[in-house]
Amino acid sequence: MSTFTTTDGTDIFYKDWGTGRPVVFSHGWPLNADAWDDQMHLVASHGYRAVAHDRRGHGRSGQPWHGNDMDTYADDLAQLIEHLDLRDAVLVGHSTGGGEVTRYIGRHGTARVGKAVLLGAVPPLMLRTDANPEGLPIEAFDTIRAGVSTDRSQFYADLSLPFYGFNRPGATVSQGVSDAFWLQSMQVGLKGALDCIRAFSETDFTDDLARFDVPTLIAHGDDDQIVPVVAAGLKSADLVKDATLKVYEGAPHGLVGSFREQFEADLLAFLAD
Numbered sequence: 001m002s003t004f005t006t007t008d009g010t011d012i013f014y015k016d017w018g019t020g021r022p023v024v025f026s027h028g029w030p031l032n033a034d035a036w037d038d039q040m041h042l043v044a045s046h047g048y049r050a051v052a053h054d055r056r057g058h059g060r061s062g063q064p065w066h067g068n069d070m071d072t073y074a075d076d077l078a079q080l081i082e083h084l085d086l087r088d089a090v091l092v093g094h095s096t097g098g099g100e101v102t103r104y105i106g107r108h109g110t111a112r113v114g115k116a117v118l119l120g121a122v123p124p125l126m127l128r129t130d131a132n133p134e135g136l137p138i139e140a141f142d143t144i145r146a147g148v149s150t151d152r153s154q155f156y157a158d159l160s161l162p163f164y165g166f167n168r169p170g171a172t173v174s175q176g177v178s179d180a181f182w183l184q185s186m187q188v189g190l191k192g193a194l195d196c197i198r199a200f201s202e203t204d205f206t207d208d209l210a211r212f213d214v215p216t217l218i219a220h221g222d223d224d225q226i227v228p229v230v231a232a233g234l235k236s237a238d239l240v241k242d243a244t245l246k247v248y249e250g251a252p253h254g255l256v257g258s259f260r261e262q263f264e265a266d267l268l269a270f271l272a273d
Contacts, residue, residue: 001060004083006076008067013060014053014080018044021114022089023271025052026077026097028120028254029196030148030156030185032059035094039255042264048090048271053080055100057192059184068195070203074103081112088114090271095120095227095253096200106208116216117270119263120227120253123205123236134231141201148193156185162225165252177256209239216243217270219263221251244270 003011015033023043025036033052040050054061056076057068077100081089091113093101098121105113128135147155160178161167188196218240220233229247237245246266251259 003061004080006056006079008064008072010056010062010064010067010076012053012056012062012076012080014051015040016084017041017050018048020048021271022049022051022084022086024077024081024086024089024091025050026091026093026100027052027055027058028095028097029200030058030188030193031181032184032187034059034180034184036092038260039092039264039267042268043271046268046271051080051084051086053077055096055192055196057196058188060187063189063192065191068192068199070099070103070199071107073100073199074107077101077104078108087112090115090117092117092119092267093121094255096122096196099123099200099203099205102205102208102212103203106205106211109211110214113214115214115270116212117219117267118216118233118236119219119255120221120224121218121232121236122200122203122227123209123232124239125204125206126201126227126231132231134228134235136201136228136231141197144197145194148190148197152190152193153182153186156182159185160254163252164254164256165221165223165225167225168223168252172257174256177254181254206239209236212240212243215270215273216240217246217266218243219246219248219266221248221253221259223250224253226253 160181
């Protein structure tokens with residue numbers, strides 16, 4: 001198992017497949033690097049080096065009491081990139097992972113980054129405020145915290161339905177996909193899970209997005225029930241200079257079915273461009 005140790009002593013698990021230009025994947029909450037296995041296999045099979053890590057508190061990485069915040073997540077990603085000496089990397093972040101990528105660029109710049117991809121990503125800000133009326137009310141995130149604290153196993157099982165749009169009329173439901181979501185979710189530590197809810201919902205990435213100076217693909221489903229496109233992808237596309245925006249009609253938050261096929265085709269095209 002490949003791991004490295006951060007400056008605060010936290011062990012971070014990562015996968016490193018293939019050779020070529022590095023493509024670094026950051027996963028969403030409450031999942032882990034396994035959520036990117038299909039896309040890692042895809043890009044590694046097309047001549048790229050695919051790297052993905054389990055965020056601290058998640059999966060096979062350490063579960064420290066402190067540091068479960070977006071600044072530290074971004075610093076962990078920076079240390080992984082430096083540990084592997086990755087250059088001209090393409091950073092790909094989904095949901096919370098999109099926040100991690102965005103804060104990385106905000107804090108560490110793009111000296112080692114050639115391109116970025118934000119998929120169903122949480123920036124610029126999920127929480128509703130006077131300045132961000134399109135966001136979700138704090139009660140929505142309090143409900144998530146209550147579900148995780150009360151019966152996280154059942155909460156994660158239930159969350160998989162809107163995550164993949166399986167609750168929509170006529171949806172093609174995969175019990176296997178839901179089971180994999182539950183299995184990965186049960187590997188996140190309780191402390192890390194609760195802290196991460198605050199990190200992905202209350203962190204304001206507006207200034208970080210203004211620092212993007214590399215080609216950026218912003219991809220979002222217009223039926224995303226977890227991170228609504230109006231408050232996220234559309235606003236981020238306005239803040240990132242010369243971003244390419246892809247809105248997938250009827251697509252949910254999680255990569256599944258035809259949405260996955262469309263995104264993977266767009267990802268390969270963006271990498272090759």
